[in-house]
Amino acid sequence: MSRFRADAPSSPASGADVAATLVWRRTPVVAVALAGAVVLAAIGLALSRPDLVAVGIPLALCFVWALLRRPAGGALEVELSAEAGDGEGVVVGRVDIDADAEWVQLAVDQAGRRTGMADVAPDEEALRSRSRLRHSGPIELLAVTARAVALDGAWTSAVTPTARLRWNAAPVLRRLQELPVAPRLTGLHGSHEGARPGQGGxxxxxxxxxxxxxxxxxxxxxxxxxxxxxxxxxxxxxxxxxDSSVVIAVDTADDLGEVVATWGTGDLEHSGTTSLDLAREAALSLATAAIETGDRVAFHELAPGGRTLRSGAGARYLARLRDVIAATGVSGDGSRFRRTPPVPQGSIVFVLSTFFDGAAAELATRWRASGHAVVAVDVLPEPDDTRLSAEQRLATRTLLAERSDILVELRRTGVEVLTWRSGDADAVLRMLIRGRHARQAAVRR
Structure with a gap:
């Protein structure tokens, strides 16, 4: 089970209420009752067995009763809700039913998989679920379809549209002691020593x-x-x-797990920690460290139609940014971004990507050429190729070698490269900062 579960408050991404008008139809129970009554009556008459005829009478009465007592319309409402439970990454879901029926049949899916069916009475809390999330980010927590049942199953309604409850799980927050500073400081408030006369320095x-x-x-x-x-x-x-202007850009084209055999399958259950798990963790950790220092932070999702937050600071902005990061998932169509996000002059830009196809690397190089300080954050987990065949293992090595060439080229253009895989990210950042200070001192000499 992944360690990248929510340790900050998470919330439903959207409502999950479905209401439907009941349209009733007969079930095979009615036909079975009629057929049973006819068969028993025929056998009883043929064998001169009045007891068999008597056994068939209740079935015939049930048939007549079901035809005469057809339910009249009504409504069925399914309401889904969720809240954070006790324990790390635990979410408790709740299903409430309100229906004009004797009982309701429910089919429940969790995380895209059918987990059970239940018969419940209406007008009460029907079900409660308890999930321990393996990943951060958006997830379909519950999906419920329902149908009403009347007259002991003689009549059922049409199945309602699926009620879906999505949940945005916030990533783990890693406390960082220090961040690199933008080459150009702005504003009159912050914690970084400026080059202009003023106050506080x-x-x-x-x-x-x-x-x-x-x-x-x-x-x-x-x-x-x-x-x-x-x-x-x-x-x-x-x-x-x-203050320093910090920009965080997250490439959401890929979501690759530790297990290479799951790449491209969307199997998050067996993938282990994924690249977007690490990207969300890195984005939240970097943003929190910057805002707590007094810097301004902007966020861009590198995908067509991706979310963008303009530069802001303060606790309220951080809470909003946390929600946006928690809602950041893999781009739906897999297409690449075409528009370069706006970046304030003299910013430090953190580009979070797996750097496989070079699109994010090209954008990082373009920003570096514009005079920004750029840090390429590699969020690819340590690959596990134990389940691959020899041919697949060779293809994976070739792909990783091409990726290494992209990272080497980034370093040549002046882009700092930071690997975010384990808990030593803070130590790597401090080494990066010391290296920048040493280079600046050498230039001054």
Missing amino acids: DFRDIHPFAPGDELRRVDWRATARLSRAPGELYVRRVNTLS
């Missing part, structure tokens, strides 16, 4: 008093030492604290 210089300077900034010792004329004052200036 470290000492900058001693400067003659000018219009707009605050009197409390006057450095009297420097004034006594440096002033050459009466009334000449000197102020102590500090650097401003600015």
Whole structure:
């Protein structure tokens, strides 16, 4: 069972109420009752057995009763709801039924698989389900179809449309101590040392008093030492604290698991941790670390019609961003994005992808050429090829070799490459930051 389950509040992605008008039809029970009565009567008359004829009388009466007591219309309503349960990744689903019928038959699917059928009485809580999610992201938690039953099964209604409840499971949050900073800092609020004079930063210089300077900034010792004329004052200036512009771009074209044999099958039950599990975890962890530092974060889903959140900051924005990340799933048609998302000038861009076809790498290279700092985050899980044949294993090695060439080319263009597979992502980020500082110091020398 995957470790990438929700540890933050998750929520239903959409409502799941279905109401239908009951259209009744006879079941084979009516025909069986008539046939049984006729057969017993014929045998009883042929064998001069009045007891057999008497046995068939109740069946005949049931047949007549079913024809005369046909149900008149009515309605059937199915309501699905869910809430987070006790325990990590546990979700409790609930099915409520309201129907003008004796009882209701339900067929229940969970995560796309038929898990059971049940006969329930209406006007009460019909069923409760308890699921432990193996993956983050959007999932079809419950799908229920129903039909009403009357007169001991003599009449049933048409099957209702399927009521579906989708659930967006938030990924695990990994606490990061430090993030790389954008090459160009913006704004007058944040926690990063800026290059302009302002407030909140470290000492900058001693400067003659000018219009707009605050009197409390006057450095009297420097004034006594440096002033050459009466009334000449000197102020102590500090650097401003600015924020960094962070952009997170997630490539949703692929969702590849640890087990290579499941690639392209959509079998999440046996796939192990998937690339989108890691991408959602990385996106939430990076966004949380940036916003807690005071930076502004933008989010882009690299898919046709993908979600986009413009730059924002603060706790409310982080909650909204968490919901968007939890709802990020594999793109439906598998087509690639064509439009380059807008990125504020001088941002640091994290591109989260498996980097198989080169589309995300091309976009990262384009952003790097525009002057942005770009970090390519490799979210492909460690491949497990134990279930492959020799031919499939050879094809997989070829595919991975081509992917390695793409990552090498990214490094040559100045894009930092970060592998997000295990719990050492924070350590890798710190190494990346130290490497950037060392290169900047070498350039200054």
